[in-house]
Amino acid sequence: MLKIIPIAALALLATSCASVENILPNNANHATTMTTPATHAKKGLITMQSNHSVSDTADKLIKVIENKGMTVFAQVDHQKNAAGVNLSLRPTQVVMFGNPKAGTPLMNCEQSIAIDLPQKVLITEDAQQRVWLSYNDPQYLKNRHNLQGCDTQLANIAKALDDISQAAIAK
Template sequence: MIKIISIAALALTMASCASVENILNSPSDTPSVTKTMTATNAEKGLITMQSHHSVQETADKLAAIIESKGMKVFARVDHQKNAQGVDLTLRPTQVIMFGNPKAGTPLMNCEQSVAIDLPQKILISEDADKKVWLSYNDPQYLKTRHNIKGCDTVIDNISKALNGVSTAAVAK
């Protein structure tokens, strides 16, 4: 039952970032990384970056980086493979679920409802133009969604960690 709910939530996340329309370059980006966000994604609290690698390569690189930082990869869902298993087609789409209780527990102690959005999830998908995108929930969005108060340092640390592993995974 938990797997079905998680897969449904991931499918909704995947559907929300199916297209990327506006490219925003921020001064904090490395030259090899282009940050992107659509109006729809901004409303849904997603941060999206273009990858310079295939979905598989990006996901493999991301998983290795996550583990090298002392976090645990709890699950890796290959939606394309699952679709093929029921004779359906889907462009390459993977989700990596990961975390660290040292980061998540203090956040849940601030507002326990945030547990519905943990562990962290990062989506890597290929669009119709064969561009690869990496997306994750913006911790500031989670702060607002769950009305988290008094945990700005925790939110900032999680934001930095997500940005760091994501930027490293999509870079050349």
């Protein structure tokens, strides 16, 4: 069952969820030349532009995730939570999902990766009303956690993340 995370729990999640400012290009020229998919290697994120609204992209993503037999643990609507405390925010959602068959082997390689699991996808709308989908680059997580001996699992996860993301942003 999908759970909506209350605002009080967001502080805990904030350390593992990227902010809008951290994933969007810093200048308009870079943003207009961004290709799909684009990797922000220095920030450890893979980002691609969606052809849909934030809400529709999140809905498509959730459907694809569930159709692949993975579990959606939560959907956080940061815009809605901001509005709940009389603040404004462009559409920003995070979908948290996973599969113990994929995550457990990674945690057996290096338990610290559990801080980055379950997987998260960030979907945002920028000031020009373009929608972006971002997720942690598995190679970044490999380096961050010094994973040894999990290259096959990481490659499978990278392919799965790309597949579900591409399906969510496709026309």
